[in-house]
Amino acid sequence: MSVQTTTTQGLPRFDVDPFSEDMLRDPFPLHETIREAGPVVWLERYGIFATARFAECSAVLKDWQTFCSGRGVGLTDFAREEPWRPPSLLLEVDPPLHDRTRSIVGRIVSVGALKALRPVWQKEADALVQRLVARGRFDAIKDLAEVYPLSVFPDAVGLPKEGRENLLPYGALGFNAFGPRNAIYEESAAAAAKTLEWVAQSCGRDALAPGGFGAAVYEAVDRGEASEAEAQRLVRSFIAAGVDTTINGLGNMMAALASHPDQYALLREQPRLVKTALEEVLRWDSTVQTFFRTTTRDTEIGSVAIPEGSKILLFLGAANRDPRAWDNPDSFDVSRRAIGHVGFGAGIHACVGQMIARLEAELILTALLKYCSRLESAGTPRRRLNNTLRAWESYPMHAVPA
Ligand code: 8QM
Numbered sequence: 569m570s571v572q573t574t575t576t577q578g579l580p581r582f583d584v585d586p587f588s589e590d591m592l593r594d595p596f597p598l599h600e601t602i603r604e605a606g607p608v609v610w611l612e613r614y615g616i617f618a619t620a621r622f623a624e625c626s627a628v629l630k631d632w633q634t635f636c637s638g639r640g641v642g643l644t645d646f647a648r649e650e651p652w653r654p655p656s657l658l659l660e661v662d663p664p665l666h667d668r669t670r671s672i673v674g675r676i677v678s679v680g681a682l683k684a685l686r687p688v689w690q691k692e693a694d695a696l697v698q699r700l701v702a703r704g705r706f707d708a709i710k711d712l713a714e715v716y717p718l719s720v721f722p723d724a725v726g727l728p729k730e731g732r733e734n735l736l737p738y739g740a741l742g743f744n745a746f747g748p749r750n751a752i753y754e755e756s757a758a759a760a761a762k763t764l765e766w767v768a769q770s771c772g773r774d775a776l777a778p779g780g781f782g783a784a785v786y787e788a789v790d791r792g793e794a795s796e797a798e799a800q801r802l803v804r805s806f807i808a809a810g811v812d813t814t815i816n817g818l819g820n821m822m823a824a825l826a827s828h829p830d831q832y833a834l835l836r837e838q839p840r841l842v843k844t845a846l847e848e849v850l851r852w853d854s855t856v857q858t859f860f861r862t863t864t865r866d867t868e869i870g871s872v873a874i875p876e877g878s879k880i881l882l883f884l885g886a887a888n889r890d891p892r893a894w895d896n897p898d899s900f901d902v903s904r905r906a907i908g909h910v911g912f913g914a915g916i917h918a919c920v921g922q923m924i925a926r927l928e929a930e931l932i933l934t935a936l937l938k939y940c941s942r943l944e945s946a947g948t949p950r951r952r953l954n955n956t957l958r959a960w961e962s963y964p965m966h967a968v969p970a
Contacts, residue, residue, distance in 0.1 A: 571601055579872055580605035585613050586858070586881070587747045592953045595857065596898075599886035607870030608880075614643060614748065616860075616879040617869075620886035622893035622910070624869055628861055628882060629914040635861035635880065637917060638662040642746030642860055642956075645879060652745045652757075653764075656808065657801050658920065666916065669802060672793055673920050676784045682923055689720045690931050697935035701967040705946055708826070708963040713819035716932055717811060721924070725806045726780025727770050734763035739812035740954060746859070747955025756954075771803035781806055806921075813855055814925050816959045820853040821846070821929055824900055825936075826945045826965050831902045836937055838903075845902035846929045850911030852900045854885035857958050859913070884910045885958065942968040 571584040582605075584598060585591065591598050602609050603620035611618050619625055628635045638661050640646040646655065655661065657669045675681070696716055700706040714736070722732055741760035744753045769775055773789075773796070776782035782803045789799045825832045835841055863878045874880065888909045889897040912919035919925070936943065947964030 571598065573601075573605060578606070579608065579610050581610045581612055583612050585748075586611070586618075586883075587750055587752070587955050589752070589953055592752075592955070593951055595885065596889070599883055599889065602883065603886055603890060606872070608872045608874070611881065614879075614881075616643070616881055617872075617874055618881035618883065619869065620883040620890070622887040622890035625882045625884060625887035625910055626914050628869070628880060629910065629917070632662060632916050634864055634867050636662050636864050637666070637861065639862035640860070641917075643748050643879065643881075644745075645862060645877075647862075647877070652741075654801060656805055657798055658805050659809070659917065663916070669794065669798065670916070670920060672785065672788045673802060673805065676781050677921050677924055679923055682927060685720075685724060686927065686931075689927065690935075692716070692720055693928075693931035693935045694938075697932065698939050701936075701939045701969050704968075705964065705966050708822035708965045709819045709960045710962060712932070713815050713822060713960075716818060717814040717928060720928065721810055721814065723777075724781055724924075725803070725810070726777035726782040727807070728775050731766045731770065734766040735807065735811050736815075738763040738767050739808065742808045743812055743856075743954050743956040745955075750955070752953055752955055767804060767807055768800075771800045771807070773799070776803065809919075810921055810924065812957060812959075813921075814928050816957050817850065817855040817925060818929060818932060819960045819963065820855060820958060821849045821933065822943075822965065823949065823960060823963055824849050824853055826943050826963070828900050829942065829944070831900060832943055835902055835933075836941065839934070839937055841902050842930060842933050842937070843926075844904065844906060845933065846926060847906040847909060847911075848900065848902050848904050849929070851888040851894070851904075851906040851909035852898075853958055854888050854909070854911040855958055856911070856913075856956060857885040858883055858956055882910075884913070936967075939970055940967040941970040944968075 571582055574581045599620050607621055607624050608617050608619050640660055700711060737760040741756045744756045773786045785799045785802045788794050789796055835845055859882050861880050863874050863876055865876050867874050891897050912922045944966045946966035949963040950961040952959040952961035
């Protein structure tokens, strides 16, 4: 990979822009270059530190006292610049506030709380997959990955039926906003301008259907655990974090399977591998590619001095392919023990909704294995570029009925 590297006092320095369209389209060569250059590097373009190694990413994620989230988990330092929206009360705050909000939401999406949803979501997954397999040819993104989460998740939150077309542009903006204010960001900001009002309205107590995740947040208000304004912002987190992530995770799963027919065949033979396969998808093609932290004090990573107030970019997708942590990291192997990857983060901010994401993916994959004997790519896939998410715009597929 031909990117400029210089080194001062043991710190490799790069001029490359990881958020350029070329790098987002194929980030893996850059990941390897940065990972091999050292435990921490300096990105001249943005004046920030970065790490692409597993041990360093994990250590940073687990040390919330030194590497805080309250100054934003994107490139923008909230201590210097206005965030594009009021900060998330889960993602962009530190303890003690974080622990209170996290425990409210954690209870709402716990394994026990999701039990009742499984049969409903399973019926929906079976019907959708059966329909697509009967058709034979379909677009794994437009017809499946974008359809399934939208058919189950907004109802579970209790969002209004009207206006759900706002969810995708809002989510795309949210994830682009963690990156720089480049053309990708500006385009999605323009496309999402009209969604902000609907999102704010839909997070209010009166907009939410009884029995859903949203209403459960307001029950916490009624018990005195949060204020009405906090509840509105916590419901916003379901919208911001729960839609695009699962859509693109499912899309990446479909792409991984269609491009690895041997692995699909292995799953058909050994369906007990479904759960490990889902973790392997997240390791091999991490939906959330990057997050940032900000240092609260002078510190060190791998004997590199990091001053207080520094932004550090964590290449989660690269960490998940670090040869120091994984054998044959670039090979997609559904029988691998991929648990422990940082695709859901790590530490106190580890994805609170991960059981929802896993449930959706498990139900779709199980239905596929039941109804489809072979899954093949059937045309040229097209990428969707996003500053944070690994995403497909379109992925034509052909399914052979079982
Ligand atoms: C990313 O708004 C939020 O609370 C929020 C938004 C995005 C995420 C998490 C939380 C990690 C999926």
